[in-house]
Amino acid sequence: MSSKHFLTPSPSAPVAVRRAGPGEKPPHDFGTTPGGTIFGTTPGGTRIIYTKDALLNLSRSPLAQTPPKGLAYIPGVTNVPRPKEAPKRVEKKVEKPEPSKKEDKDDLFDMEI
């Protein structure tokens, strides 16, 4: 009995659970919240640390599957579609010569007639 008493925290132990609502600033000593925070933190600090397992868990998130915006296109290295929209300037350049070619062809065609 007595040993249990020491091992089990009493239900009325004063553990402050503080919550910051959305948009509110958390307490300045957020990193020292009894019982820990969602982030592990260094003592006295607020460094955001993740264990390997925590990170591995997050790898299954649907947000972790698609490459983030801006991942460079490197053939054979990154699984990113060949940029199509980004080099719009290139497309414009391509467009310009096309009409002139058509005009040339038209001219030739006219001459042949």
Added chain:
Amino acid sequence: MATTAASLSATDDSFQNGAPHPSNHNPIAESDTPRTSSPEPDQVSDDESSSFKTIFDDPKNFNAKHPLQNRWTMWFDNPGKRTNQHNWSNNLKNLITVDTVEDFWGVYNNVVKASQLTHGSNYHIFKEGVQPMWEDPHNANGGKWVVQLPKSKRSELDQMWLFSVLAAIGETFPDSDEICGIVVSIRKQQDRLSLWTKSALDEDKCRASGQHWKGVLGLGDGEKIGYQAHSDALRKNSSFSNQDMYTV
């Protein structure tokens, strides 16, 4: 790129233990079409931040991500043979900079595994602002722990690389400010992992980083790894033929 750290999406169980909800980080919201290239990323991210949703707001379409302590830039290079100290950096390709756990995985899940790269290739993941080269001011006084992986250990390479990166971005090294970045080098003879740290002359810090890294890699006491100063590499213009300053 969005520029702020993200709030939580709380897809892991650790979220359920009555810990307070962190709202000290501005959220990053991902648009519905993350792949489309945007000509004006800044404007887009502004729009997104107003529409970020945690898993509590919308269990299916949440888009808030877990912030990392640091922003990390991933690089790729395969210099080839005709490279020297002066033109090496021309081959260095900046893949992306990430500052959330999910974006890191988004990159990791969409780049070729290190073991699949061609000989001579390197992945580098460094803190933003630190160039993965000896000459960078952050590295100038630093050095690196090097693990040599013979081809017989090829099957372990990807996991060792991943676990090293997770330890870095998860900030679990004993003095994580000392960590500059990590490199995986695919070579014909044997592959290498390198952990770059900031202060080569601070033996205690170096040893602490190296010791922790061995744990991350699952290396036993009998498997020694060595630490080399970048200044030696720069002087001899050679990455891996220098004497160890320390071993753990």
